[in-house]
Amino acid sequence: MSARAIGLALALLGCEELTAGTSHFPDQIDGGVADGGRREAGAGEADAGATSLVGRWVLFVEGPQCMSAIGTQVENLVWNFYLLDVLEEGDAGDGARALRERLKICRGELSPLVGGLRSTVPDTVADALEPRDTSAYVLGDDVGAPYLGSEFVDYWGMAAIGADAVPPTAVDDPRVTDADGDGEPGVTFVTTNGLGEPVCEVRVAQRTRVRVEGVREAPGRFAGVAAVRVDQSVLDATSPLCRAGADIVPSPTPGHFVMLRVDGRGGAPLNLDLDGDGQVECDELRSSLAVIEEMGAVNRSTPDNAACR
Amino acid sequence: MRRLALTLAATALAGPAHANLFDVFGAGARSQAMAGAVAALAGDAMAAFHNPAGLTESPSAFIVGVTGLFNRTSILLTPRPLGYDPKGYGANPSARADTVEPPGTAGALLGLSAHPFSEDLAVGVAAFVPFEGFASLNTHFADEREQAFSNRLHYELLGERLESEVITFALAWRLRSWLSMGLGLMILPGAKVTAPVYARSATDLTQVDINARVGTEFSRALTAGLQVQPFEQLRVGVAFQDEVRTRIHGRSEVQVRGDEEQGVVFQELDLVTAFSPLRATLGVAWVAEGGFTASLEGTYRAWSRYTDNHNESGGFDDTVDAKAALEWPVGERTFARAGVSFTPSPVPTQTGRTSYVDNDRVGFGFGAGRDLQVFGQDLTLDIAFQVQALLTEETRKARGAYPDCAPGVRALCDESPDLAEDTPLLSAAETRGLQTGSPGFPGYTHGGYLVAASVDLRWRF
Known part of the structure; x- marks a missing residue:
């Protein structure tokens, strides 16, 4: 009997390679279920009430950029996931609340360019960046209340040079730092091909300015538009393909953001405290990204290259 | 920790446990090649396991x-949905994980059949002894309690259950030329353990003094069988084996210094590391001239009395399995063999608490098999392969x-009864809905196959 016949026989008998099933239990939110079933009071779409916003949130920002890649203009989407702590809230008058926030980036992703080429931001880069403080205002307590965030700036691989200064371009510029601790200047992105195989590494200094403005869509969710501007200089690369700098400018396509409460309190649609230690950390956020996206809690756009030409 | 000490003492002294490698594949290469359908056949020393009456038809021989x-x-475990973790789930010592291709085992087969006083009287011994030791005694919980230990699922009747030795003894008589009967014993050791524990401090359990009183016990399972030969070509075999389990039980007696008010605290231990159900087998064989043999067999197993590792009823179903086999000559002194079997699982669909x-x-x-003459001695070399294909099954817990x-x-x-209001340790929100850390929640997929390969050498004396 041939090996193929034996394989076929085993397959018919159920000896084929096993695959794990998928859960038929819906995600459970604060004791209720996420598929339209029972929800606890406060988690619905009604008035939010004056529930404190102090707690842990996830901020998802999509920022479309235009850049040149292999001789053509393409749209490149920046997808950043942050853990956002609302540390304090104060009365700003007329029913508005002033929020003091602390942001920590946990995952940075970029959409594919041309020919399957894609820059990947290793999580070690995000892990190496310190949290930064910012502020925001919520103009009311109810669903529909405007949310206005102050601009915050992430500096990757360089000192805090300010919002308008030109990023350093030379490896030996004293403002360049080895932010991810890999022994190379700046931060290191890995460019992969369509098969996910590394093509080259590129060391960059990058400033990302983000400002968000939206409304409270539910007690545990804000959403709206995001203005994202990326200024990047290539310091070094392991191949000429990656050494060519890309002139990055914001795309005419508007960016957007979603802010979800994830500490299980105050109408949070999720509790990402997976290890039950009372904290939500970047590892817990990263391991939950697939679930967050499957729930439709955040949505990613498809690059529109025509918008950049 | 105190219970651990007791368990270690019990395990170290319990000795070998029963295993079902013979039950799953058959005893010896000939039986394995014929899918175990040999209860009605004249055999060899392995008849001590399959049907003691068959020993009367066995030549005096030693098998290794x-x-x-x-x-x-x-x-493979189904990924957990969000929001079902009990408080502290992430602090479990082991992460929830699949159980993929656990290690196999290997061992020696030993058998002896003889007619010491008369050709109508026979004795036999059949044994399987793993190379890595007499037994692997591992216990697991089948529900949410396992999250604090391995946090995995385990095959209940296979896997580690096949890593233990099997020993059976039997005696057989030929009552008539057409009728033989046999009686035998399967003997399993167990242990009763009492462990007095003296803790010098209630807050430092690393400082305890432990003694042990250990008594070994034996569980005995009667085996019996009949072989009837109503006419030359037809043979009928009936075999019976009583239920038997390997049990380690006892208690620790804990005293804490300075806690005279509490006195001695007793912690009970009751483990069942192996269980073989009552089985009754009916086999029919047709033996034609020239050595062509066809065999059919069915075995009833009383799994409904099954108790799991913690001596709790498993709620299993009784089963009837079926086997068929052929043996035919392919040369002057060579036989070929083949067999098929179907063994239904006694485990009902696990939609509830247990997995x-x-x-x-x-x-x-x-x-x-081939008969050989080596230095004037009559030898038989048997080889066998057997594949047990597990029909893939997906288990899903029931919603409700x-x-x-x-x-x-x-x-x-x-695991977290719903609270009406917050407590110092739990918020009411954390308890609403279902919280379970059972490794089998929300489901799992299981399957694969087992392969046994055997080589036996039989020396007739």
Whole structure:
């Protein structure tokens, strides 16, 4: 009997390679279920009430950029996931609340360019960046209340040079730092091909300015538009393909953001405290990204290259 | 920690436990090649396991052999949905994980059949002894309690259950030329352990003094059989084996210095590391001139009395398995053999609290035997391969009402009863809905196959 016949026989008998099933239990939110079933009071779409916003949130920002890649203009989407702590809230008058926030980036992703080429931001880069403080205002307590965030700036691989200064371009510029601790200047992105195989590494200094403005869509969710501007200089690369700098400018396509409460309190649609230690950390956020996206809690756009030409 | 000490003492002194490698594949290469369908056949020393009456038809012989078992079974856990973790779930010592292709085993087969006083009287011994030791005694919980230990699922009746020795003894008489009967014993050791524990401090359990009083016990299972030969070509075999289990039980007696008010605290231990159900087998064989043999066999097993590792009823179903086999000459002194079997699982669909893992199995065996003359001695070399294909099954827990977890609850249960208001340790929100850390929640997929390969050498004296 041939090996193929034996394989076929085993397959018919159920000896084929096993695959794990998928859960038929819906995600459970604060004791209720996420598929339209029972929800606890406060988690619905009604008035939010004056529930404190102090707690842990996830901020998802999509920022479309235009850049040149292999001789053509393409749209490149920046997808950043942050853990956002609302540390304090104060009365700003007329029913508005002033929020003091602390942001920590946990995952940075970029959409594919041309020919399957894609820059990947290793999580070690995000892990190496310190949290930064910012502020925001919520103009009311109810669903529909405007949310206005102050601009915050992430500096990757360089000192805090300010919002308008030109990023350093030379490896030996004293403002360049080895932010991810890999022994190379700046931060290191890995460019992969369509098969996910590394093509080259590129060391960059990058400033990302983000400002968000939206409304409270539910007690545990804000959403709206995001203005994202990326200024990047290539310091070094392991191949000429990656050494060519890309002139990055914001795309005419508007960016957007979603802010979800994830500490299980105050109408949070999720509790990402997976290890039950009372904290939500970047590892817990990263391991939950697939679930967050499957729930439709955040949505990613498809690059529109025509918008950049 | 105190219970651990007791368990270690019990395990170290308990000795070998029963195993079902013979039950799953058959005893010896000839039986394995014929998928175990040999209860009605004249045999060899392995008849002590399959049907003691068959010893009267066995020549005086010594068997030594080697069996290797390759385990290609897997249990893949369905990813957990969000929001079902009980408080502290992430602090479990082990992360929830699949069980993929656990290690196999190998061991020696030993057998002896003889007619010491008369050709009508026979004695026999059949044994399998793993190379890595007499037994692997591992216990697991089949429900949410396992999250604090391995946090995996385990095959309930296979896997580690096949890593133990099997020893059976039997005596047989030929009452008439057409009728033989046999009686035998399967003997399993167990242990009763009492461990007095003296803790010098209630807050430092690393400082305890432990003694042990250990008594070994034996569980005995009667085996019996009949072989009837109503006419030359037809043979009928009936075999019976009583239920038997390996049990380690006892208690620790804990005293804490300075806590005279509490006195001695007793912690009970009751483990069952192996269980073989009552079985009754009926086999029919047709033996034609020239040595062509066809055999059919069915075995009833009383799994409904099954108790798991913690001596709790598993709620299993009784089963009837079926086997068929052929043996035919392919040369002057060479036989070829083949057999098939179907073994239904006694484990009902695990939609509730427990996650016992088992599959229906289809077995294929094939092999050959050749008589040899070496230095004037009559030898027979037998080889066999057998594949047990586990029919893939996906288990999904049932949605519905979830009672609070408590002894005796069989439904998928809630580890954190819903609170009406916050407590210092738990917020009411954290307790709403279902919280379970059972590794089998929300489901799992299990299957794969087992392969046994055996070589036996039989010396007739």
